[in-house]
Amino acid sequence: MALQTLNRSRILVAPIRTGLRFRWLSRRNLALIIPAGLLLFIIAACYCGPALFHLGPPSDGNLANANLPMWTKSHWLGTDPLGNDILTRCLFGGRASFEIGFGAVGLGFIVGSSVGLTAGFFGGKVEIVIMRTLDVLLAFPALILAMAVAAYLGPSIFTLIAAISFFTVPTYARITRAQVLRNRGREYVIVARIMGGRPWYIAFRHVYPNVLPTLLTFAPLGIGVTMLVEAALSFLGVGIRPPEPSWGNMIAQAQAQLSQHPSDVIIPGVFLLVTITCLNLVGEQIRIRWAK
């Protein structure tokens, strides 16, 4: 009898295990895997693509090749009015977008979370001063701020990162503070205090690691927003300036000829749209799964 059940269970187990093999491909997981994979592919294409396919520099086109249509040999996506290959420009432009996106979120994250941690953990007058300053920053129209800073400091990736960080710092500071307030009264903090830990030590070595995972779940969405801002600034001519390529300034340069050469506008637009959609989808999934 026992043997029989064992056998039967073996027979039953087999089909279940073949089912198990692809369980990681469930609908829920695919919702994360597909956009994340596409995003990694775009990033890899931007950084490795030009070297792999021997694409030349983005802005030394030959005027003889101006305005080639899509699917031309060696210019798959055509060329712009200056004869530059559009695919090359899109890939190089993507680098700038990603660097600014990650840079501004990183900077905002580091500064914002330190400020938020200080405000949330120490409370009192420090907190009031910090929160009022953040109120001012939040009330200040951020795009205007970024435009002004970027316009006056001159065009460079670092300037743009600094300018766009005005968006990200207050947001991360507020989120961090809210998370720290939830942790401040927890047992481990009290124990650390009783053990004689200095406030700064407790704040950065005990509380910070505990709020960090939740904060990180906000990062992909932040990168998406930042890249949108970068594109808008470059489109307006205060971000990355031609001949240096960027998705935003490519669209700005091509918009005058929208009726004759629509693909010059549509292609960088699609790059922008797909990248930010992927970032948002990944961000949403990460928030659903790992945010506390």
Add this chain to the structure above:
Amino acid sequence: MQVIFGLVWRRILQLIPVCIGVTLMAFLLLNVLPGGSAIAILGTNATGGSIKALDNALGLNKPAYERYLLWLWHALHGNLGVSFITRQSVTSTIFARFPVSLELVVLSILIALCTAIPAAVFSARRPGGIVDWITRAVGMFGLSTPGFVLALYLLYVLSVRLGVLPVTGFTPLSVGLWANLKTMLLPALSQSAILFGSYSRILRGDMIDQLYSEDYVLTARAKGLGSLRVLFVHVFKNSLFSLITIVGAQLGTLIGGAAVIETLFGLPGVGQLLLISITDIDVPVVQGIVVIVALIVVVMNLVTDIAYMLLDPRVKYGTADT
């Protein structure tokens, strides 16, 4: 009611430091950063003497704190100074352009609300259903599409290919409502996509929360009310709070952020003025716009809080929000 008045009064008092902070920051930002206004006006090959003379004429030779206090004093009297470039009053320049920006923002919010509310309500009715799926997909694309990209795509399809709407240009409201709407429709549509995304997601989430957690839904169903009536009347009314907050919070930033769309479509609004003034280093105009937009943001936040209290008497405001 008394409680509300006390609270409003306290919030208004809290606005004062924020307003001072915003003006101070605008002032510092524009005066400390390199690239003097005189050089911007005269060109880079101006002589030292002529720069000094212009600095004197514009009042730029005084110390910074003195200029700030003077500016603040005039601003309190409604005088935001004189443009360096056009020599016209900043206050009147901004208010001449303000209606265009306001119309654009209000129109895009209206379009977004009229589409997002039904979409969210029907999504909440059957989460995971076909309506829900479409709403979420459209919302996600709305949130991920830069306004100017959508604008150019729409321009290409509607104006270049189909020729339904004019390409760019602006017809003032005084010429006629329809002529004006024809030029405003595309800009408003391209701005409303991102709003649709945030509105529909927030309302949908709140409505689903209410549907599954609140007793009054059960009561209403038990009374025999139809599911649409429960959804549209009871649940909808109780799910409005986050939507109101976000509409209020975005109104101010939208007016400031309309620069891209206004420049693209050639609408003579505040955003376009801002971009022109930034490139010309026309400090008084930039400062004026920053202050007005910031004031709108701050006041809208206050109005949203008051709307909250009037809508839901259960909401009590203590010191929790500080």
